[in-house]
Amino acid sequence: MKAQPHRLAAIVLLMTTTAAVAQFVKGNEALSVMPNGSKKVETPPLPAATLAKPCPANQGGCGAGGWKMLETSNGISECTEFYARDGTCRPSTFGSQKLLRAWVVKSNGQWLQCPQPSLSDKCVTLKGLLVTTAH
Secondary structure, three states: OOOOHHHHHHHHHHHHHHHHHHHOOOOOOOEEEOOOOOEEEOOOOOOOOOEOOOOOOOOOOOOOOOEEEEEEOOEEEEEOOOOOOOOOEEEOOOOOOOOOEEEEEEEOOEEEEEOOOOOOOOOEEHHHOOOOEOO
């Protein structure tokens, strides 16, 4: 039996759409849609302490604890840190690569790290997580 091209295209579209939706965190206050349709994105503020040199996203293995999934002006991104400094993020590979990931979201005005792309009781505040500082 021959596969029908339009069915195959529909399946591929569904799979890519599902991957894109799966990484979006419903209720993430860091992403707002403005009245004109544009998007406003907020990332966690830099701490008062001086941070260590940024770990570039193109340098694999330098981000402790896996990739931080953040909404950025370029959409959902994989970042080596919570703050999304220049060069520390890359386009998401969610759905095509299996990597250790944590989602960084804002809920009730508080920045959280979640083990899955959803708000749950397993999310922890970023305030309690260690920050590497420069000496």
